[in-house]
């Protein structure tokens with residue numbers, strides 16, 4: 619049904635009480651990053667398995683004691699914003715903060731404490747346009763958030779129209795977790811917008827486990843033709859820190875026409891300490907993946923540094 623995603627967005631599980639009711643558990647407790655789970659994602663969780671890898675991503679840690687290297691804003695996004703709503707780190711590309719809203723709250727998210735006030739690319743478009751036009755080296759615009767697909771199709775169309783009117787912008791990249799966790803967001807209207815822009819479109823999806831890639835997602839993602847589909851994951855203890863799980867994810871992505879792109883080391887944000895695995899273990903996993911999979915199915919193992927994903931091994 620057209621626009622059923624907006625209906626679904628309103629019927630999301632929010633807060634410990636509704637989650638404990640839904641999962642018939644007492645595992646959820648409200649912490650500083652509010653719990654938010656779309657029903658499309660919640661319905662993929664095995665209610666009888668307290669260690670379900672999808673459940674672990676959305677359940678706040680009971681242990682709130684921060685470790686020394688963990689901080690509220692590990693990447694310091696705010697330091698790289700020459701114009702409100704725009705982050706510029708590398709000469710050829712800028713990132714726009716288009717929305718503060720996400721379809722899901724991932725408890726490992728490095729932006730969970732980001733101060734979105736004053737960082738709205740939509741309301742600050744004129745200043746952003748001026749900035750991009752005065753930097754001819756920029757050829758790619760990245761839409762990020764929050765999640766840019768929390769915007770309506772009309773707002774997205776309007777923003778993309780404005781971006782493609784700038785002559786030296788050739789590529790539009792969209793970073794979104796919504797498509798995976800709420801496949802109903804991939805409306806016919808959205809597909810039309812993305813398939814018909816004159817820009818090269820790259821979508822970087824965000825899935826951490828093959829169980830997230832539902833049949834509904836599989837059915838709609840294949841309607842995005844002419845679009846480069848990549849995936850990034852975060853390496854998370856208890857979720858995907860195994861060769862088998864990571865291999866299954868790469869193979870399932872490839873079945874759907876999506877290339878595994880990045881495997882991120884955890885950004886050390888307070889509250890996510892329980893997801894951290896050691897550097898040694900990460901390297902070991904990555905080396906085993908290289909033995910198990912064809913090279914194009916092995917994501918790059920990277921560590922984010924001030925918004926730059928650095929290839930690490």
Ligand code: SF4
Pocket residue numbers: 719720721722723724727728729730763764765795796
């Ligand atoms: S969808 Fe992305 S930005 Fe939003 S909470 Fe999850 S990781 Fe963070």
